[in-house]
Ligand SMILES: C=CC1=C(C)c2cc3[nH]c(cc4nc(cc5[nH]c(cc1n2)c(C)c5CCC(=O)O)C(CCC(=O)O)=C4C)c(C)c3C=C
C-alpha cells in the first residue's frame with residue numbers, strides 16, 4: 521500500500537527517491553523488512569510505502585546492485601538521504617513552521633561509554649536494556665530489564681578489566697565533543713552558523729539531554745548525523761527510535777523540520793580519508809606491498825541481517841569495496857580481508873570472526889598485517905584494548921611478525937570537512953517528523969494478553985536464569 525499523503529513527502533517528486541520515514545517502536549523495528557529500491561520513484565513507492573534508502577548504488581565484490589531500503593508502514597519519522605554536492609549558496613531553506621529566524625542544529629548521535637570503572641555496570645545495563653541490542657520476542661519483552669540487570673552484572677568484571685587497561689574509562693565522550701566542535705567550525709567556515717549537539721545512546725550526555733537543549737535553544741531546523749558510517753538496527757536504528765519516541769510526544773519537536781543522515785560510508789570524503797590513513801600506515805612497513813589490509817568491523821548477531829533485514833553487512837562489504845577501489849586507483853594493490861569482532865552472548869554473530877581469521881592468516885604464513893577498524897570513527901575500547909592488545913598478541917603468537925593499526929578518523933580534517941558537507945546537503949530536505957498513528961504496542965494492553973505474557977515469560981525466565989551455558993557466554997565472549 522502506498523501512503524502518499526503523510527507529510528506530503530511522497531507526493532512531492534523531489535522527495536520520492538531519496539527520502540524515508542522510520543517507525544519509532546522497537547516492535548516495529550523488529551518487524552522491519554528491507555526491499556530492493558530503484559532510483560525509479562514509481563517502482564520504489566509501489567514496493568515500499570515509505571523507505572529508508574541509501575541513494576548510491578551498492579557495489580559488493582565488483583557486482584552492481586540496487587541499494588537496500590527500509591520498508592515501513594505506520595511510520596512517523598522522516599529520514600532523508602542526500603546525494604551530490606550542494607553548496608550552501610545553492611541551498612534553499614524552506615520556511616520552518618515555527619519562527620522567522622532560522623536556527624540550525626546538528627545532532628551527533630553516538631554510543632557513549634563509561635567514564636569511570638563505577639560507570640561500567642550501569643552503562644552495560646543501559647546497553648542490554650535496549651530492545652535493539654537484546655531482541656526478545658514480543659511475548660517476553662517485559663523481561664528486558666531484569667535480563668539487562670543480570671547480564672550487566674555478569675559482564676561487568678570482564679568489561680571493567682578492558683576499561684582499566686585503557687586508563688579507567690572510555691575516551692568516547694571527549695573525542696565526540698571534540699568532533700562536535702570541529703564540525704561546528706567547519707560549518708562556520710562554509711558559511712553556516714549552527715549549534716552542534718552530542719546525544720549518546722547509553723551514557724552521558726544522553727540523547728534525551730541533547731534534545732532538551734535543542735528545545736531550549738529554539739532550534740528551527742535540525743540535521744541528525746549518527747557517527748556510524750554504516751547503518752545497523754543496533755546502532756543508528758536504535759538511536760533514531762529513541763529520537764522518534766521523543767519527537768512523537770512533544771509538540772515543538774513534532775513540527776521541527778528534521779533531516780536524518782542514515783548512513784554515509786559511501787561518501788567520497790569518508791572513503792578518501794580512510795584511504796589516506798591506510799596508505800600512510802602501509803608506507804611505514806619495510807615492505808608495504810606485502811602487508812595484508814585487515815578490515816575489522818564490529819559484529820552484529822547474524823539474525824539481525826538474515827531475519828530482521830539489517831543492511832549492516834551489505835553496507836560494510838560495499839564500504840570495503842569502495843575503500844579498496846580508491847586504494848587501487850592510487851596504485852595500491854595489497855591483499856585485503858574483512859572480519860567481524862566483539863561478539864557477546866550465546867548467539868551466532870557475523871562471520872568470519874576476527875580472532876579466528878588472525879590465527880588462520882598466521883598459519884598460512886602472512887607476515888605483515890595492517891588492522892583497519894572500520895565501523896566507528898573514534899578510538900574506543902575495541903580499538904585500544906581489543907585490537908591493540910588482545911588481537912595484536914594473538915596475531916604475533918600466530919606467526920605474524922609485523923603488526924600495525926590504522927588510527928580511527930577522529931578529527932582528521934578531510935573527514936570533518938566531509939561531515940560538514942553532508943550536513944549542508946541534508947539541510948534542504950528537513951521535514952517535520954510527526955504523523956499521528958497508533959502503534960502496534962498500544963494493542964498489547966488488554967489484560968488477557970498481559971497475563972499470558974507474564975505467565976509464559978516467567979517460565980522462560982526461570983530456565984534462562986538457571987542456564988550455566990548462557991551465563992558463561994556473556995561472561996566470556998568478545999572484547
Ligand atoms: C558499529 C558499531 C557497533 C555495533 C554494530 C555494535 C553492536 C553491538 N554491541 C553490543 C555489545 C556491546 N558493545 C559495547 C561497546 C561498544 N560497542 C560499540 C560499537 C558497536 N556496537 C562501541 C564503539 C563500543 C565501545 C564504547 C566505549 O566505551 O568505548 C559493549 C561494552 C564493552 C564491553 O567490554 O563489555 C557491549 C557489551 C551488542 C550486543 C551489539 C549488537 C547487537
Ligand SMILES: [Fe+2]
Pocket residue numbers: 818862
Ligand atoms: Fe557494541
